[in-house]
Amino acid sequence: MIHPKVLSQTTFVNEDELSYPFQERGLQFGDGIYEVIRVYQGNYYLINEHVDRLFRSAEAVKLTLPFNKERLYHLLEELLKINKVENDAKVYLQATRGSALRDHVFPIDVEANFYAYVQDLPRPMEKLTSGVAAITMPDERWQNCYIKSLNLLPNVLAKQEAKEHGAFEAILHRDGKVTECSSSNAYIVKEGKIHTHPETNNILHGCVRSRVKILAKELGIPFIEQAFKLEDLQEADEVFLSSSTAEVMPIVKIDGKNVQNGEPGPVTKKLQTAYQEDAGLTASSVPKAT
Numbered sequence: 001m002i003h004p005k006v007l008s009q010t011t012f013v014n015e016d017e018l019s020y021p022f023q024e025r026g027l028q029f030g031d032g033i034y035e036v037i038r039v040y041q042g043n044y045y046l047i048n049e050h051v052d053r054l055f056r057s058a059e060a061v062k063l064t065l066p067f068n069k070e071r072l073y074h075l076l077e078e079l080l081k082i083n084k085v086e087n088d089a090k091v092y093l094q095a096t097r098g099s100a101l102r103d104h105v106f107p108i109d110v111e112a113n114f115y116a117y118v119q120d121l122p123r124p125m126e127k128l129t130s131g132v133a134a135i136t137m138p139d140e141r142w143q144n145c146y147i148k149s150l151n152l153l154p155n156v157l158a159k160q161e162a163k164e165h166g167a168f169e170a171i172l173h174r175d176g177k178v179t180e181c182s183s184s185n186a187y188i189v190k191e192g193k194i195h196t197h198p199e200t201n202n203i204l205h206g207c208v209r210s211r212v213k214i215l216a217k218e219l220g221i222p223f224i225e226q227a228f229k230l231e232d233l234q235e236a237d238e239v240f241l242s243s244s245t246a247e248v249m250p251i252v253k254i255d256g257k258n259v260q261n262g263e264p265g266p267v268t269k270k271l272q273t274a275y276q277e278d279a280g281l282t283a284s285s286v287p288k289a290t
């Protein structure tokens with residue numbers, strides 16, 4: 001369910017009152033940025049990381065947001081309060097370069113368009129417990145994937161390809177090196193160590209990724225930020241992904257072949273438990289770590 005009160009610019013309106021002009025740069029050029037923030041039991045998780053990344057994305061594309069960070073924090077808290085959100089949910093927010101007649105060059109004196117809404121989102125417990133399948137695909141995106149840009153066509157096509165192959169995610173590679181997935185970060189575990197792509201321009205600097213790094217350190221699990229090869233996936237002891245909506249999710253099958261015995265591995269499970277504790281989630285919803 002999408003909760004009815006939506007943030008439009010810096011005021012709250014009913015979702016059905018929101019009208020969007022067709023001369024809009026987000027629609028015409030994908031000229032905008034966005035965030036997806038997890039909400040657990042009515043509270044934001046990793047909100048600082050998401051707000052910081054939104055401002056970093058804005059700066060990278062020279063987009064002036066219609067608020068400062070402090071004001072945004074306030075508006076985001078109001079969004080949950082006004083909708084009386086107590087469940088697990090996600091907040092989607094996007095800012096575009098505004099409404100103007102179509103022209104590639106930036107419009108002059110046009111304010112950014114901004115909206116945010118909150119939608120209930122139960123945790124994907126079955127997938128977290130059993131793991132998911134993935135396919136591998138070339139990474140056909142641009143060179144600035146660290147920007148959370150609205151231009152998601154390659155990601156959309158990759159995710160659809162995964163779906164058409166009965167898989168949950170597409171693991172992307174550039175020149176045989178795994179970058180990330182279509183909408184999540186990718187990791188392997190080999191001999192007790194986690195390997196993942198470094199935070200370069202070629203991946204989104206995931207908020208959950210940054211937390212996984214901290215949790216791994218606390219658990220004494222080496223976290224190696226070096227790109228691994230496509231072949232390493234099949235040789236890996238464990239493979240998993242992370243994102244704000246998928247959390248820490250085991251990948252148990254890749255391109256139709258099981259990863260090891262096709263079951264979530266012990267390092268992934270330990271991270272899942274640590275994640276849930278970090279997010280203040282109840283023990284009853286924790287997939288068992290062995």
Ligand SMILES: Cc1ncc(COP(=O)(O)O)c(C=O)c1O
Nearest residue numbers: 183184185204206207208243244
């Ligand atoms: C391409 C891509 N990589 C990684 C992530 C994970 O980011 P986060 O952990 O901040 O949700 C996402 C999330 O949407 C994504 O779209």
